[in-house]
Every structure is written in C-alpha cells, then in structure tokens.
Amino acid sequence: DARVTQTPRHKVTEMGQEVTMRCQPILGHNTVFWYRQTMMQGLELLAYFRNRAPLDDSGMPKDRFSAEMPDATLATLKIQPSEPRDSAVYFCASGPLNVRSGGPSYNEQFFGPGTRLTVL
C-alpha cells in the first residue's frame, strides 16, 4: 500500500529554533507539494517540485522557509528561525504527472499524514 510518509508527526519547539520536516513521496511520483493548513487560511500551497526541481515557492516566506529535494525519495521543509505564527499542520503531497499526448495534464495529489508544528 503505497503512501506518502512524513516525519516527525508532531513537533513542539521554542521560537527561534530551527525546524526541519521530512517527506518521503510515493515511489515513482515526480511531483511533490508542501502545504500548510491553519483554521484561518485553510490549505495554502507553500512549494511545488517537479522532477526534484522547484517550480513554485511563492507561497513561502523566503526569509525563513526553505524547501529542497536532495533526492527523489526525500523532500525537506525547513524553518529557521521559527516563530509562533508558523504553528500549523504541514502536509506533503506527491503525485504522478500524467501527460496525455496532445491532451491536458492532470495532477492527482496524495497527501501524507502531516506534521503538527507548535512554536512556543
């Protein structure tokens, strides 16, 4: 049963500390997404990778957030320094890039269980 895995599932840290969240996409998927979920903002797209290359990170505060894919089996989201307003659930999602010849492309996305981050 292929699924996206994320670690840690929960993280409590103090303001100013560095936080690293990890994601293992489903084997064979070549698109990876990072989302942040809060009650106020819903699901916000933070970053989007295709074939390990970042295509869009406009949703991330650049001064403190960074996202990377060191290899096809690992995506990381780092916050340094963390702030209380970063408290949220962070989801990673992966998907196959389906491109039909001459037709539109679709982006099915499969979500991981999330990392619940609390910054005190």
Add this chain to the structure above:
Amino acid sequence: GENVEQHPSTLSVQEGDSAVIKCTYSDSASNYFPWYKQELGKGPQLIIDIRSNVGEKKDQRIAVTLNKTAKHFSLHITETQPEDSAVYFCAALSFDRSGGYNKLIFGAGTRLAVHP
C-alpha cells in the same frame, strides 16, 4: 487566477440522508476537479475526481457532477453513515501562466457531521 468557493462551510445530516456539497470555480480553462476527505488528525484523502470531458462520475455512495457552462461541481453522498463525518475539500486544477505548470486550488472545506 483561479478562485474556488465551497458551500456550505458546515453540514449536519441524519444517518441515511443524503449530503450535497457545492463548489464554484472561476477559470474556465480548469479541467480537473478532485474531492478530498480529511478525517481528524489525518491528511486529506482523494475520494473521487472528475475530468472536464464527463458530466458525472459515481463510486458506490459518492458521486460528483460537473457543469462546465455554469462553472460549478458538486459532491453527492447518499445513505450517509457516521464514518462519513469529516471535512471535505473540493479543488480545481488551474494553469499558472507565469510558471507554466498546473496547480490545484482548494476550496475552504465543508465540515460534515452525520448523526446516528
């Protein structure tokens, strides 16, 4: 860019009744519309999707309808059960012209409660 609106924000039904959640989108070029179910403490799970070349799709007790002219799509759950209680999200695939790629734009979610 694409904007997706979802209604209602909360929905309460009795077990066995039907539930309908509606979404509208703004980008007429959108061609893929998935629905996600999120249970407490879990990530959103894809439950059904529809592509713009069909008007309706069914999978057991759930169905999705799409009206491209009116730019709206709906999720229908029949014979609801307590385990259907969750937050449901609709989404629309939108082409980001500046980046040259597709991305999903999500609705704000509907909290469905099914009472025994």
